[in-house]
Amino acid sequence: MPSSRPAAPIVPAAGDPRASLRAHAEDKLADLAARDRRRLAVETRALDAVTVTRGGRRLVNVSSNDYLGLAHDPRVIAAAQAAAAAHGTGAGASRLITGEHPEVVALEAELAAFKGAEAALVFSSGYAANLGIVSALAGRSDLIVIDDLAHNCLHMGARLSGATVHRFAHNDAACAHDLLARHRSGARHALLLTDGVFSMDGDRAPVAALARVAAAHDAWLLVDDAHGLGVVAAGHGAGEGACVPLAMGTLSKALGSQGGYVCADRPVIELLRNRARSFVYSTGLAPASAAAARAALAIVAAEPERCARPQALAARVAEALDLPAPDSPVLPIVLGAEQAALDAQAALEARGYLGVAVRPPTVPPGTARLRISLSAALSDAAVAGLIDALRAVVAETGR
Ligand SMILES: Cc1ncc(COP(=O)(O)O)c(C=O)c1O
Incomplete structure (x- = not known):
């Protein structure tokens, strides 16, 4: 949109309070990155309740809280x-x-x-x-x-x-x-x-x-x-x-x-x-x-049967991976270090699933994890594929 005002300079001059604000933000971000805690917003397009595209790839979404697929x-x-x-x-x-x-x-x-x-x-x-x-x-x-x-x-x-x-x-x-x-x-x-x-x-x-x-x-x-x-x-x-x-x-x-x-x-x-x-x-x-x-x-x-499906799917995945029976559709796979959780997310993504790494301060230090959430909209085949993918990821990341 055309603007009558000149564009703001991208890097403020020294002495401009924006310079100290910018430096403060950069310092904080560098500190987060050094501790593997910097978060990045990744453009992700939802195609349906369980399919997204990210970086040009189609992924099955097992990180959403749209547990019943109702957003779609x-x-x-x-x-x-x-x-x-x-x-x-x-x-x-x-x-x-x-x-x-x-x-x-x-x-x-x-x-x-x-x-x-x-x-x-x-x-x-x-x-x-x-x-x-x-x-x-x-x-x-x-x-x-x-x-x-x-x-x-x-x-x-x-x-x-x-x-x-x-x-x-x-x-x-x-x-x-x-x-x-x-x-x-x-x-x-x-x-x-x-x-x-x-x-x-x-x-x-x-x-x-x-x-x-x-x-x-x-x-x-x-x-x-x-x-x-x-x-x-x-x-x-x-x-x-x-x-x-x-x-x-x-x-x-x-x-x-x-x-x-x-x-x-x-x-x-x-x-x-x-x-x-x-x-x-x-x-x-x-x-x-x-x-x-x-x-x-x-x-x-x-539709109570729809409401029961997410937890039933989580139970299926937990049993296959020898995890405790879940109380809900949310399945934590605790890996410990921040980088281990990030590696697991990347490895899962390479296998076609989007499951998110959750790091401190969202979870206590030393308990970074993959948080898998199961949607009623997932097909049985997608859940079987998820089990295979998680088995491989857990083996690879040495849990
Ligand atoms: C337990 C709990 N309470 C509240 C909220 C906040 O809800 P909303 O996303 O609607 O702001 C969340 C969201 O992550 C949550 O997990």
């Missing part, structure tokens, strides 16, 4: 297209400014019904949801007890809240109990935070035990079920059957759309509508994203 389902696409055509591509402003879009209102009602809650609130992403929920419900006089391996957005929400934060050992409800027993009495309110399915390990939280711990200490349990909705408990998610007053999740994984949500009692939702800053001060979800999520949620409710 014709019914979901048609719903998004119709909503965009009817209502435009963007919400225009915060929902408190431009008003509630009927697609979003309907989505919230359907999410609440699906999760057996009084009400739901939708945010622009799962990350934004957790930042907003945790910092709205906890403040300086409060206590937050959080699983050590909970997702970064829960940890950041806890930090933003200003509450006193204690981490409990991963999935250790007794440890959470001890921390609450020790620190609860000095705090006004307490929040207990966990993922339902852990994104990098694929294991499930002991939600029922945590709910009992929370009840014993009047703590508010939040379960982030970003990786559980649509794929565990016949699609209902990891907290199914337990008392979870804050059932959070995302629209961007099994539902194949974009956005985050929380289901809770109506006054809690109304409080969040008023006080969650990532809701109040952020543009509402695009109508097309809400419509896509609605169509996907209807498929989840109607």
